[in-house]
Amino acid sequence: MEQNSLQARMLTPAFENTLTRLYGPEGLADAKNRCAAVTAAFEKTFESRPEALFSAPGRTELGGNHTDHQHGRVLAAAVDLDILAAAAPNQSGMIRFQSQGYPLMVVDLRELSPKKEEENTSAALIRGVAARMSALGCPLQNAGLDACLVSTVPGGSGLSSSAAFEVLVGTMLNEFFWNGARTPVELAQIGQYAENVFFGKPCGLMDQTASSVGGVVAIDFADTAHPVVEQLSLDLHANGHALCILDSGAGHADLTAEYASITDELGAVCRQFGREVLRQMPEEEFLAALPRVRAAAGDRAVLRAFHVYAENRRARQEAQALRQGDFAAFLELVRASGRSSALYLQNVVPTGKTANQELMVTIALCERILGGRGAVRVHGGGFGGTAQAFVPLDLLEEFKTRTEAVLGTGSCHVVSVRPVGGTRLA
Incomplete structure (x- = not known):
């Protein structure tokens, strides 16, 4: 050789x-x-x-x-x-x-x-x-x-x-x-x-x-x-947690229109101010013009803008929490991010779906198993695809067993950074 x-x-x-x-x-x-x-x-x-x-x-x-x-x-x-x-x-x-x-x-x-x-x-x-x-x-x-x-x-x-x-x-x-x-x-x-x-x-x-x-x-x-x-x-193990990505069972191959609706609606908000993206526009300017923006772009577009402004602050605060080694504060921000995505960004359930809401069921199941510990949120683009959970190590085996009993074998991916x-x- x-x-x-x-x-x-x-x-x-x-x-x-x-x-x-x-x-x-x-x-x-x-x-x-x-x-x-x-x-x-x-x-x-x-x-x-x-x-x-x-x-x-x-x-x-x-x-x-x-x-x-x-x-x-x-x-x-x-x-x-x-x-x-x-x-x-x-x-x-x-x-x-x-x-x-x-x-x-x-x-x-x-x-x-x-x-x-x-x-x-x-x-x-x-x-x-x-x-x-x-x-x-x-x-x-x-x-x-x-x-x-x-x-x-x-x-x-x-x-x-x-x-x-x-x-x-x-x-x-x-x-x-x-x-x-x-x-x-x-x-x-x-x-x-x-x-x-x-x-x-x-x-x-x-x-x-x-x-x-x-x-x-x-x-x-x-x-x-x-x-x-x-x-x-970020040493998750030292902080007593594991990171899990959970496959909800709903694919996102046919959801291009849902993803596009987010950028389209945020674009409609920005056009009211002659801007291309929200980062170019102070939040105070957006808030001062809410009646006009609601009439022109619609309420879902407005709610999605509320999410983006707050999520930018959270991302900055999450980074600061990690710099300071405050993992508890980081987890609380993750929970807040998940709530905002579901309520304001509205990227958990595809528009008009009632019988099939796989990702929301996945999040509800994870929250029930975690019982107020750790954190769970929509992961990535949303609508289908995956949820992300920070799971205490002493609960990890039970969490994986119980989620896969509902979502299917192999649906809970335990990953490391x-x-x-x-x-x-x-």
């Missing part, structure tokens, strides 16, 4: 230390097995050896529900579920991705314009990331990339597998062809561009930033071209 080969580097103590940092001591054995499996898959698929391993994590939103697209504040964290890839450059002019369980995907680097038929596909994200990096100066003209991927980020889980995928693609291209020239925040912006322009989803920048930067991050999007990102410390974002492992 060559001394400098990937296989040789995977046997070193340094590589084991890297895996331990990302997945924890309890996840080390599984991480080693995944690395070996994805390396073997690469060799079988491409009949050559990979040059490196890469990883990009899923993310969880801790605070700031639907504030990022209003240039607001958020609190987010990378988690220990990720997309892992074995990769090597080639000179074919093609990016070839083999994701476990899916057909081989091929993207021609000579064709870097959006394709209508690729919208809402992974190929669109690959093409979009490559197009943006090429436009910024990354020399991809004679490049190419082969990669095999495995993922522990459940699709549709609210942990943002799409952002992890974008960050993974950007990290690989940045390392192989650009000497690591772009920062994690810049790679996040590249991923957002791919999702907005090529994939066709008008997302904010929170998901990509959390996945790319890693750890717990407080982000201020007042200037979206230069967001202010601060990494914070990962200190590292998109990265080259070896």
